[in-house]
Amino acid sequence: MKFFVDTADVPAIAELNDLGMVDGVTTNPSLIKKSGRDILEVTKEICDLVDGPVSAEVTATDAETMIAEGRKLAKIADNIAVKVPLTWDGLKACKVLTDEGNIVNVTLCFSANQALLAAKAGASFISPFIGRLDDINLEGLDLIADIRTIYDNYGYETEILAASIRTVNHISDCAKIGADVITAPPAVIKSMIAHPLTDKGLDAFLADIKSANISIL
Numbered sequence: 001m002k003f004f005v006d007t008a009d010v011p012a013i014a015e016l017n018d019l020g021m022v023d024g025v026t027t028n029p030s031l032i033k034k035s036g037r038d039i040l041e042v043t044k045e046i047c048d049l050v051d052g053p054v055s056a057e058v059t060a061t062d063a064e065t066m067i068a069e070g071r072k073l074a075k076i077a078d079n080i081a082v083k084v085p086l087t088w089d090g091l092k093a094c095k096v097l098t099d100e101g102n103i104v105n106v107t108l109c110f111s112a113n114q115a116l117l118a119a120k121a122g123a124s125f126i127s128p129f130i131g132r133l134d135d136i137n138l139e140g141l142d143l144i145a146d147i148r149t150i151y152d153n154y155g156y157e158t159e160i161l162a163a164s165i166r167t168v169n170h171i172s173d174c175a176k177i178g179a180d181v182i183t184a185p186p187a188v189i190k191s192m193i194a195h196p197l198t199d200k201g202l203d204a205f206l207a208d209i210k211s212a213n214i215s216i217l
């Protein structure tokens with residue numbers, strides 16, 4: 001399973017990248033706003049840091065302007081994934097931009113039918129938002145499972161990029177279902193390591209190392 005980091009915070013990306021945990025990055029207008037940085041400048045910096053796809057979202061809502069924005073974003077680096085919303089205009093932009101050889105991530109997916117349309121439009125990635133479905137008492141993970149079944153039934157190559165990840169259980173559940181990619185905030189990825197028995201076990205080993213004077217170097 002690929003791990004994308006859902007942030008425009010460059011030091012946070014660099015920290016996880018150094019650990020080999022970063023297969024790509026996703027940003028959106030809210031994350032760019034949170035970074036306080038210029039979109040083109042910060043996106044370039046992230047593309048220089050990370051080898052995998054870096055999603056940068058268009059700001060327009062009409063296809064023609066989305067395509068122009070997508071072409072400009074794609075010039076930043078070879079690993080740019082142009083992110084477009086799941087609207088008819090977004091799908092039109094997706095078709096044109098993928099036909100031109102660009103990576104396209106179709107975002108704001110909340111239904112299996114929307115995911116089917118995105119695959120038919122040639123999307124490289126589909127981004128179903130788990131957490132925002134959970135927020136309104138729906139089962140975000142059911143959507144991931146439904147899309148997995150549909151894509152596998154017909155051999156669509158669009159990668160399922162599970163987004164709006166809020167918990168570590170979302171990540172392991174997505175892995176069990178077979179999502180191709182998860183994108184999660186750095187803090188959620190970092191908390192995947194936590195287990196009280198690891199801490200307790202290490203404390204016991206450290207106590208024995210000290211009492212028995214065990215040394216290697």
Ligand code: E4P
Nearest residue numbers: 006026028131132163164165
């Ligand atoms: C990723 O592409 C999305 O922009 C992101 O995961 C949305 O997450 P949120 O619902 O926590 O804002």
